[in-house]
Amino acid sequence: MADNVIDDSTSAPTAPDTQPDRAVRLALDGGDPVRRTPWPTYDRGAVCVHPEDEEAALRAIRSHLFFRYDHRPPQETECARFEAELCDYFGSAHALATSSGTTALALAIMASGIEPGDLIACPGFTFAATPSAILLAGCTPFLVEADENLHLDVDDLRRRWTPRIRAIVVVHMRGFAGDMDALLRFADEQGVPVFEDAVPALGAELNGRKLGTFGLAGAFSTQSDKSLNSGEGGFLVTDDSTLFARATVLSGAYEGRLRRHFSDGRPPLATDLELPLYSFRMDEIRAALLRSELERLPLRLAAFRENYDYVAGQLADLDGIRIRRPVAPGAYLGEAFIFQVAEGRAQWFARALCQEGIEARNLGSDTDHNIRAFWNWRFLFRGKETAAVKASLPNTTRYLQRAVDIPLSSTLSRADCDDLVTAVRKVAAALTATEADANSSCAGRP
Numbered sequence: 001m002a003d004n005v006i007d008d009s010t011s012a013p014t015a016p017d018t019q020p021d022r023a024v025r026l027a028l029d030g031g032d033p034v035r036r037t038p039w040p041t042y043d044r045g046a047v048c049v050h051p052e053d054e055e056a057a058l059r060a061i062r063s064h065l066f067f068r069y070d071h072r073p074p075q076e077t078e079c080a081r082f083e084a085e086l087c088d089y090f091g092s093a094h095a096l097a098t099s100s101g102t103t104a105l106a107l108a109i110m111a112s113g114i115e116p117g118d119l120i121a122c123p124g125f126t127f128a129a130t131p132s133a134i135l136l137a138g139c140t141p142f143l144v145e146a147d148e149n150l151h152l153d154v155d156d157l158r159r160r161w162t163p164r165i166r167a168i169v170v171v172h173m174r175g176f177a178g179d180m181d182a183l184l185r186f187a188d189e190q191g192v193p194v195f196e197d198a199v200p201a202l203g204a205e206l207n208g209r210k211l212g213t214f215g216l217a218g219a220f221s222t223q224s225d226k227s228l229n230s231g232e233g234g235f236l237v238t239d240d241s242t243l244f245a246r247a248t249v250l251s252g253a254y255e256g257r258l259r260r261h262f263s264d265g266r267p268p269l270a271t272d273l274e275l276p277l278y279s280f281r282m283d284e285i286r287a288a289l290l291r292s293e294l295e296r297l298p299l300r301l302a303a304f305r306e307n308y309d310y311v312a313g314q315l316a317d318l319d320g321i322r323i324r325r326p327v328a329p330g331a332y333l334g335e336a337f338i339f340q341v342a343e344g345r346a347q348w349f350a351r352a353l354c355q356e357g358i359e360a361r362n363l364g365s366d367t368d369h370n371i372r373a374f375w376n377w378r379f380l381f382r383g384k385e386t387a388a389v390k391a392s393l394p395n396t397t398r399y400l401q402r403a404v405d406i407p408l409s410s411t412l413s414r415a416d417c418d419d420l421v422t423a424v425r426k427v428a429a430a431l432t433a434t435e436a437d438a439n440s441s442c443a444g445r446p
């Protein structure tokens with residue numbers, strides 16, 4: 001396949017430095033792996049934390065003021081400052097720091113006035129946290145197909161539409177923007193709000209506008225493999241003052257603390273007593289850490305982008321893989337490299353890459369219960385056979401079964417990227433050779 005170029009902005013490919021002996025025999029078959037050192041990932045400590053960030057967290061710890069609501073004026077607390085800085089960064093009227101991305105999304109839904117029991121559409125390709133947040137808000141997830149590029153398929157949403165769907169959650173999954181033009185147009189026709197699960201895309205833009213600012217509210221996470229990392233945490237952004245006020249109370253702003261979130265001290269809620277309190281707040285230590293990291297976010301985003309564009313540029317011409325395409329030039333973060341291979345080959349391809357020293361997973365694997373594939377959300381499908389669940393979204397099933405997913409830490413060096421390129425080329429070449437043999441002898445490898 002030669003139709004896999006993804007972006008005009010990618011640099012011109014030059015061949016990586018491939019050692020001939022490493023290229024011949026796959027590590028899967030006993031050959032030398034492309035690399036022996038572990039692939040850098042957040043859970044092995046490959047994260048961007050600077051000494052200034054550590055100092056900021058230590059200052060908050062030494063203050064002994066860990067709770068966001070205390071005797072200080074709000075503008076002197078880390079949480080309120082973090083929220084003000086997020087408003088500047090996103091150009092949003094309001095931001096609320098939360099305990100996680102899941103709670104940020106659930107709070108946005110709960111605060112929007114959508115009734116418990118209502119259906120909310122979301123794609124079949126997302127982390128299980130998306131349907132979980134919908135459940136947490138008391139609503140019912142209504143799954144729709146992802147398209148070939150793993151974006152929410154707006155045509156399928158139109159085909160499946162029922163007036164019982166009261167909102168849509170779009171997910172900018174693996175950092176790639178959904179098709180917001182088409183989706184917002186459709187949502188407008190139906191008169192329902194769009195929430196953005198922008199958790200995997202913190203800092204990414206679509207046509208010059210930050211993801212998370214297109215819908216009624218955008219939810220983000222600051223868990224460790226996100227663009228801002230406080231271990232756990234999150235936030236939501238919105239321009240809707242009533243939604244924001246309600247979400248703030250729900251997150252745990254009791255006994256008038258809501259007033260601290262409005263510069264004039266006048267929230268658009270007559271009382272805060274009509275909403276339950278869920279304690280989904282952020283604390284001062286994490287907010288201090290995140291404020292410091294936010295200063296260097298542009299550097300981290302540039303690193304994601306540089307690594308992604310380099311890898312995608314190097315592999316753009318490779319036969320046998322089809323690189324995921326963005327909905328517009330540059331509409332991705334670059335935190336993961338996803339490509340599709342021929343049907344029935346992705347599980348083997350990912351395994352072969354792992355043996356070469358590159359962490360890779362087949363998103364729709366039969367053996368590895370990847371929680372990003374909808375059929376593994378058994379909490380939604382109690383008593384149903386997996387085959388029947390898969391058949392409910394046949395396209396998403398097919399695309400995930402063909403997809404190979406490789407995490408791209410912003411800490412990757414050029415040598416790491418070259419290893420990835422070399423390994424993908426090596427495995428693809430082996431597959432092509434095997435298929436050629438199989439065609440002539442009817443004996444297949446994978």
Ligand SMILES: Cc1ncc(COP(=O)(O)O)c(C=O)c1O
Binds near residue numbers: 103222
């Ligand atoms: C798409 C998506 N939504 C929501 C979440 C949940 O974020 P958190 O772990 O902060 O609750 C994740 C977590 O990775 C995610 O990938």
